[in-house]
Each structure stands twice: as structure tokens, then as C-alpha cells.
Amino acid sequence: MRLYAKPSPLLVRQLLTDVGLLAWVFLWWFLGRAADAGIRALEVPVRSIADATSKTQVSFANTASSVGGIPGIGGAIRQPFETAAEGLRTLTTTVLQQVVTLENLASLVGMLVFVVPVVYLALRLLPGRVRLILEANAALAMGPGAAMIDLMALRALSTQPLRRLQNVGPDPAAGWWARDPAMIRTLAGLEYDRLGLPFPSDGTPISAATAEPDVEG
Numbered sequence: 001m002r003l004y005a006k007p008s009p010l011l012v013r014q015l016l017t018d019v020g021l022l023a024w025v026f027l028w029w030f031l032g033r034a035a036d037a038g039i040r041a042l043e044v045p046v047r048s049i050a051d052a053t054s055k056t057q058v059s060f061a062n063t064a065s066s067v068g069g070i071p072g073i074g075g076a077i078r079q080p081f082e083t084a085a086e087g088l089r090t091l092t093t094t095v096l097q098q099v100v101t102l103e104n105l106a107s108l109v110g111m112l113v114f115v116v117p118v119v120y121l122a123l124r125l126l127p128g129r130v131r132l133i134l135e136a137n138a139a140l141a142m143g144p145g146a147a148m149i150d151l152m153a154l155r156a157l158s159t160q161p162l163r164r165l166q167n168v169g170p171d172p173a174a175g176w177w178a179r180d181p182a183m184i185r186t187l188a189g190l191e192y193d194r195l196g197l198p199f200p201s202d203g204t205p206i207s208a209a210t211a212e213p214d215v216e217g
Contacts (some may be wrong), residue, residue, distance in 0.1 A: 005195075008193065024118065028117045031113055031114070032110040032115075035110050036110030053091050061082070132196070149185065152192060153191070156188065160187075
């Protein structure tokens with residue numbers, strides 16, 4: 001399968017497009033990683049809070065255990081420390097959940113920053129590129145014969161911009177209809193150039209002496 005055009009301005013455009021697409025992918029990969037890292041940096045103070053509350057909770061729990069052994073009043077003194085320790089345990093759990101949320105958010109944002117621009121550009125560039133590749137390879141599969149050159153000339157009349165057709169001659173459609181070999185080769189050349197294919201060297205377009213278009217009536 002032919003993926004690139006013949007040496008021509010089209011090939012240069014294809015190569016520049018590919019290089020640009022790779023640069024675009026790398027740029028947004030870098031920005032996605034930067035966004036991920038920026039959000040994950042917020043985890044540091046949150047984790048510090050979680051560590052501090054966890055240590056304080058352990059301290060209150062140890063204190064509750066220590067004072068609980070005091071005869072007579074141990075139970076009454078222990079209760080406030082146990083309540084504070086339980087509250088700190090709940091707070092620590094909540095803070096750690098926020099850390100997990102930040103981690104998930106960092107992954108999501110980093111992925112979106114990378115994926116959305118890359119997919120957007122790929123959807124703009126790849127369909128036309130794939131269509132061109134399929135058309136070019138289909139033209140190659142059909143061979144370089146005279147009928148194929150004539151067909152390519154006819155396609156040029158329907159696909160080429162009118163300004164380009166005007167540069168070919170004052171009435172290229174009339175030239176094709178009249179089976180003008182020079183006009184047919186010129187028109188076919190436009191279509192081969194559009195597909196990035198070299199003009200066949202072993203084909204001669206159908207001439208007025210060999211065929212005429214069918215005309216009814």
C-alpha cells in the first residue's frame with residue numbers, strides 16, 4: 001500500500017503534516033503531564049494535614065488508655081480523650097479521601113489535556129489523508145492503461161477546482177469530449193498529481209480515432 005505521494009509539493013505537505021502532528025502530540029503529552037503534576041502537588045499539604053491529625057489521634061488514644069487505669073476516676077477522665085481520638089480518626093479518614101480525589105482528578109485532567117487536542121487534530125487531518133491513500137491505491141490497482149488515463153481525465157473535470165481547470169484551457173470539458181489526446185493527458189495529469197501518483201509512462205489516452213463517446217438521439 002502506498003502511503004506517501006511521489007516527490008512533489010504534496011509529499012512535502014504530507015511530511016510536514018506528519019512532523020507537525022508528532023510535535024502536537026508531544027506538546028500536549030508534556031502539558032498533560034504538567035497538569036497532572038500540578039494537581040498532585042496539592043496533595044502535599046493535604047497529606048501533611050492527614051499525618052498531623054493521625055499523630056494527634058494516636059496521642060489522644062494513648063492518653064485515654066493511660067488515664068483509664070486510674071482507679072475510681074479513670075473511666076470519667078478517659079471518655080473525653082476517646083471521643084477526641086475518634087473525631088480525629090474520622091477527620092484523618094476524610095482528609096485521606098480528599099487525597100484520593102486529588103489523585104483521580106490529576107489523572108483525569110492530565111488525560112483530557114492530552115487526549116482532547118490530539119483527537120481533535122487527528123479527526124481533522126486523518127479522514128482526508130485516509131481517503132487520499134485509499135483513492136491512490138485504488139487507482140494503482142486499476143492499472144495504467146489508456147482507459148484508466150481517460151477515466152482520470154474525466155475525474156479531473158469533476159474534482160479539480162474550476163480555476164485550475166481554467167488554467168488548462170478555455171474549455172477543457174470540450175477538449176475531453178472531442179477526445180483531444182493532449183487535453184486528456186493534461187487533465188489526467190492533474191488527477192494523478194492530486195493523488196500523488198506518477199503519470200503512467202506506458203499508457204496513451206483514447207483518441208478520436210479509436211473511440212467516440214456514445215451519444216443517444
